[in-house]
Amino acid sequence: MRSQTRRRICATIAAATASALLAGCAGAGGAGADSDAVNVLMVNNPQMMDLQKLTAKYFTKKTGIKVNFTVLPENDVRDKLSQDFANQAGQYDVATLSNYETPIYARNGWLRNLDAYAERDKAFDRADLLPSVRESLSGADGKMYAEPFYGESSFLMYRKDVFAAKGLTMPDHPTWHQVADLAAKVDGAQKGMRGICLRGLPGWGELIAPLTSVVNTFGGTWFDDKWRAKLTDPGFSNATKTYVDLVRKHGTAGAAQSGYAECLNNMTQGKSAMWYDATAGAGSLEAKGSPVKGKVGYVAAPVEKTKSAGWLYSWAWGLQKASKKPDKAWKFISWASSKEYEQLVGKEYGWANVPAGKRASTYRNPAYKKEAGAFSEVARKAIVEADPRDPGVQKRPAPGIQFVGIPEFPDLGTKVSQEISAAIAGRQSTDEALRRSQELAAVVAKDYEGRDTQ
Template sequence: MTAVVGVAGLALAGCAGAGGGGGGSSSDGGGGAVTVLMVGNPQMEDIEKLTKDTFTKDTGIEVDYTILPENELRDKVTQDVATGAGQYDVVSVGAYEVPIWAKNDWLQPLDDYVDDDADYDAADLLDPMKESLSSDGQLYALPFYGESSFLMYRKDVLKQEGLTMPEKPTWDEVADIAAKVDGAEPGMKGICLRGLPGWGEMFAPLTTVVNTFGGTWFDEDWTPEVDSPEFTDAVDFYVNLIKQHGEPGASQAGFTECLNAMSQGKVAMWYDATSAAGSLEDSSVSKVAGKVGYAYAPVKETDSSGWLWTWSWAMPADTDNKDNAAEFMKWATSKQYEQTVGEQLGWSRVPAGKRASTYEIPEYEKAAGDFGPLTLASIEAADPTDPGVQPRPTVGVQFVGIPEFADLGTKVSQSIAAVIAGKGSVEDALAQGQSEAEDVAKNYQ
């Protein structure tokens, strides 16, 4: 049942952390070439630019990339890995998929490739990243970058309006500031929040709001709580904040759209992935570089609320190109690769959040001075085993670590997106979600 539900559910998934981008590219490859299926976000687009003149030049191994937007990526990677199609040697996966897929024997264990490689230095990988990518004590994916979530805001706009952002704001404080900076500049909205359907698009940030409002998808006995007062209050708050002070077309706005809105000066605040900061601080693509401040993920009933995620590289168990695939994965997650990105593309663009040593590089410390330490602190504060105010039946901050959640979260997000677009009510959307959650709970009660 796990395998069947995993395929059906994950094929419907949205993005689970940072996301965005589109397009695709490939090299001629052939022979020992490594085929890589990856999500089209800025960090992945960077690695495509750098591969030929670094990894391929040094190893002779060509890399054939396929790049897809996240919703399409999840469908494609699930079909390939779960069915054993064998089209790709390396795939982009996250902290949600890896433990589930490892138990289904869909992924190749990686310990033998990294444990004895002193140059790779697996001990340098941050413990939260390794733990999220492991199952039964074995490592099944290598983190490309890690992230939590935090609040990004325009320092200059808040100063202009005589406002101060607390280091650890509450959601009520954020809503108050959003109202006051809405319209502070021509066409500027107060905040951007994901409204695009998807268990990992909308519900990545929204589930953290649910957690800190005192809600949960399921209690420790697998009783669904989707229509509980706390869950309802959180969704009401989120939807109303978007409707009153959020970005236009919010029901179709995900990570990519909010990144564009923030980097182009169209919104004053944005709550999302810590990994977005590197793009915001890159003056070649962002109009607001140097103008952005960063604060911890907003809270209400909990001490912290940031999520925990890593986009990582995994090797499908059925690939017949394991050694070359492992070489690529180690290079793409190495200290050497981070150095290459910093030197050639800029230090703010380093795919950080996975290695302790990254935060000791002087050039990176300087470039990430406003967001680097906060990113690391947020990652270390995230607790997938206890993210809310009550015991949970399984792990996950911004997701529930079961195969069925991909389908459940996506269905509920579609109903909420309709409410954001002006159709229906939060109460009706969550009543339907409660019914769908009850069907899932029967598998575990």
């Protein structure tokens, strides 16, 4: 490792230590309230909130194990993760990690290998986990360091009724050029409706996620296998210009400040005729009471030079190596990722709300197929076909489809997203945004020359 990188990581850990001390003075949001309980840090998305509501009644009652939850927005969860796990403070036994953090944390020795626990726990049935999700939560040694709560890919959602009224047909495997043409034809099809919604909100987990999947299928990459930055090369440039032009011409008002939540709302409220985003969004579109329930069609992520283009993401449970209660923590992880838990959610909240995308058996379940049939097979196929180690047309130096699996990527991705978002807002040209982004990526590349991070 280069000395510059080492100094930067040490500085980051030092800052994290100071922040952790301050956080301890301010209170841990419930963690540590019972020394015999399992302390869980998790993101505040709807599926996790359901879990929190069900835990005492079903898990604690059955096992006698109490669970203290600290529930925070995603950015805050990531901040606490970097503090507690990097220092091995042990404040949290279990935390929600994504397939971005898991391989990095495993490499740093911050997580327990869960293979032995899963092997002993026959009811957990790890063989039922979808291979792509299982691999994405494994370290370089091939061992699993987190168990999935749910998984997702990306696909294109569109208003079937609007397309029918216009006499338009959506291909099962559209190209981005076809999507652009269709967006122009359905723009204004209904009062206040725009052709498409795409994320323009800055953030490595907002704008950059869908944009990078577009870059992949256009033949681009952030870095080649020699760690040379490629943000001004034709593949990256053409993809970004297509994305920016599409949003500027046919996207929703205020596109530069629209993220996942805003696009979901636009699609639900009939303000967008199409939406390219996470497969997880379909559950909300098809939920009881949704104004567009039954009106939306789902097809594979648009492509250009690749056969598929869907991303791969999973919120999963990681067990901190410093945990003093690993056996109890595993029992919680096993339950929260189990078939039993999915059945419980289906019974309590309906099958459209099940944290799917991780188990093959979910997609064979008649109850799930009945409620999620409009999108379940397209989503399953997208998740299964996703390949984080080979998502484009050239070799990659690090794993990841909608991100690059290195510690520096959140900072780099966020800075680049700010440049691209500025182009969407019309404050600079796309070429200028890419020129600035290339300079940012080149700085990161210097620390990785000659290294293998796959």
